[in-house]
Amino acid sequence: MFKFWNSHEQQAQPHPQEGSSCSWYPPSVVGSTNSSRPATPSSSASNSFNSQRPAEWSHSPSPVSPAEAAGVIALLKDKSVDELRKLLSDKDAYNQFLLSVDQVKIQNKIRDELRNETLQLARNNLDKEPQIMELRNQCRIIRTTELAAAQEKLNELDRQKEETLKFYSPASFMHRLQDAMNVTEEESEIVNRQLLDREIDLGTFVQKYKKLRISYHQRALIHLAAKTSPIG
Helix, strand or coil: CHHHHHHHHHHHCHHHHHHHHHCCCCHHHHHHHHHCCCCCHHHHHHHHHHHCCCHHHHCCCCCCCHHHHHHHHHHHCCCCHHHHHHHHHCHHHHHHHHHHCHHHHHHHHHHHHHHHHHHHHHHHHHHCHHHHHHHHHHHHHHHHCHHHHHHHHHHHHHHHHHHHHHHCCHHHHHHHHHHHHHHHHHHHHHHHHHHHCCCCCHHHHHHHHHHHHHHHHHHHHHHHHHHHCCCC
16 A cells, blocks of 8 residues: 555656646746646645745735736636646647736737827827928028017017106106296296396286296196105
8 A cells, every 4th residue: 555655646746847847937827727726636746846936936926916816717717637737838828818818808909009099199290290390480480580570669669668658757747847947937037138128018028927927836836746745
């Protein structure tokens, strides 16, 4: 009986070595497929072999989420041991199975759609390149001709605005009012000298002098009111 068990154990030993030498994808996938196999001596030996793998394999992060892994396990549980071994050893068979998974189909479809949209956008941009160049040339022409003329006109309007604001400013008004008062005062003196020199008669003097003095005192009152009133 001891020889029978020993011979049976020797037959079970090559399977884990075969799985380790032929397997080419991550240990997490191997672990998932092994967990779905039926309880046979070969699979028990393989699980025993997997438990003796290096520690860094057992602690490596899983490339898929638990929900996705459960979905893949659901697809693998109905496969036979030979089919699972073929997935472990045959890369083409594994790729074919991978492309048949719904999650992979969805991801590939999204990738193809994004790639096609990107290519279409690139083609549209290339088709619009002549139009962009034409618009750029037009902008350059406008900037060197029409914009320069408009800028010059704007500068002239700004200058006129500054002159108008300066002319109607309170300080300018007070200065012009003072100048008008001085002119009226000088004209009054001229009329007075004309009377003394007998260049005009008394009636003409009274008429001119009265008009000049009324104008002078009106301007003087305005000037005084402007000086004493706060300017808002």
